[in-house]
Structure formats: C-alpha cells, structure tokens
Amino acid sequence: MDFSINLYERPARSGHPVVHKITTLIHSLTGEWFTEDVGQDACKDLMFQNVLCAERDGHLAAFLMFTSTEGTIAISLMAVDPAFHRKGFGSSLLLYLFEHVRQMGFTRIVALTVPPRVKPAYQRTVDFYERHGFSRGKEYTELWLSGALQLVKNLEPEGG
Numbered sequence: 737m738d739f740s741i742n743l744y745e746r747p748a749r750s751g752h753p754v755v756h757k758i759t760t761l762i763h764s765l766t767g768e769w770f771t772e773d774v775g776q777d778a779c780k781d782l783m784f785q786n787v788l789c790a791e792r793d794g795h796l797a798a799f800l801m802f803t804s805t806e807g808t809i810a811i812s813l814m815a816v817d818p819a820f821h822r823k824g825f826g827s828s829l830l831l832y833l834f835e836h837v838r839q840m841g842f843t844r845i846v847a848l849t850v851p852p853r854v855k856p857a858y859q860r861t862v863d864f865y866e867r868h869g870f871s872r873g874k875e876y877t878e879l880w881l882s883g884a885l886q887l888v889k890n891l892e893p894e895g896g
Contacts, residue, residue, distance in 0.1 A: 738792060739790050739791060739792040739828075740790075740791055740792075741788055741789070741791075741828060741829065741832045742754075742789050743786060743788055743836070744786065744789065745786050746782065746783060746784060746785065746786065747782050747787060748780070748781075748782035748783040749783050754787070754789055754796070755779060755782055757789075758778060758787065758789075758796065758799050758801075759775045759778060759779060760796075761796055761815055761817055762775040762778055762813075762815060764817075764818075765815055768857075769815070770815075771881070774813070778801065778813060781812060781813070784803065785801050785812060786801070786802055786803070787801045787802070788802070788829050790820075790828055792820075795817075796817065797816065797817050797819075797823075797825045798814070798815065798816040798817065798820060798825040798826055798829055799813075799814065799829070800814045800826075800829040800830070800833060802833065802837075804842070807842070807844075808842070808844045808845070808846055809837045809842050809845045809846070810846050810847070810848075811833075811845065811846070814829070814847075826864065827868065830868050831868075833845070834889075834891060837891070838893070841893075842891065843890060843891045843892075843893055844888065844889070844890055844891065845870075845888070845889045846873070846887065846888050846889075847870065847886070847887045848876075848884040848886055849861045849862060849865070849884065849887060850883075850884065850885070851875060851882065851883050851884070851885040852885075854882040855882065862885065865887045865889075866887075868889070870887040870888060870889045871887070871889075872885065872886070872887060872888075873885075873886035873887060873888040874886045
C-alpha cells in the first residue's frame, strides 16, 4: 500500500500538527459516529495518549489512539476517513498496534464502543474488531450516554 503508519507519542504536548488533522477528522464524523464533545476530549487525551496514524500524501486517512492502564492497552478512539473506508487502513493500524504492543510485552488490548443494540450502525464496528480477534466482554450501562460494550483481544507473547 502507498501509505505510511506513524506513531506519535503524546502529540498534543508538543503542539504537533497531527492533532489538528485528528480533530478535523473527528469533527467531520460528529453526528454520525461521534458526539459533540469527542473532538475537544481527544485534544486533551492526546496530551497523555499515543496515536497511530495512517497517512497518505500528507492526508490523514485513519488514526487509532491508545494508552495503557493496569497493564492493558486500551484503544480509546479510532476513526477512518470515509474516503478511505474498506481500503485496509483500519486493519493496518490494528495489526501495527498488535505488533508494537507485543514487542513492549503487553498481551491484552481492550476497546470500548457503543453497543449495537443502542445504535445499530455500531454493529459494523463490532464486526470489524471481531474480524481482528476481539471478543465481546462486559457491557457497561453506566458509561457514556448510551452505555459501552467492551471488546477484548488477548495477544500471544512475543516469540510465543
């Protein structure tokens, strides 16, 4: 593929221009996928979280924000520009993440998403994660406005 995957560590701390690209993509998806507060929250989160970006010719095609909590990698936000849907950008980011965190010694990744029973469009999100080896975990009714569904992937240790 003719794109690069770049890791930016806590990019908001340095005022990196990728933060603007990420918030622009988030705002373009607000309403359909994200609520109004997600863009502003992402700017703050990027002071403490890392992000993988799939970029082509200076354009942000997709991003995946992640952090670590209690020894587990947590995907906090992921988005693909609709112009790049179904072209492998999201899958490439996940595969890169799997290898990156495995090399650091992590063996578990979790993601939260909107439950499809609340917003049926999110079935596509759940299907995407399940195709990449995630399984459904707990459902949290007290998170977000509509609850959250946990998706979990256990990785084989490096060399295992």
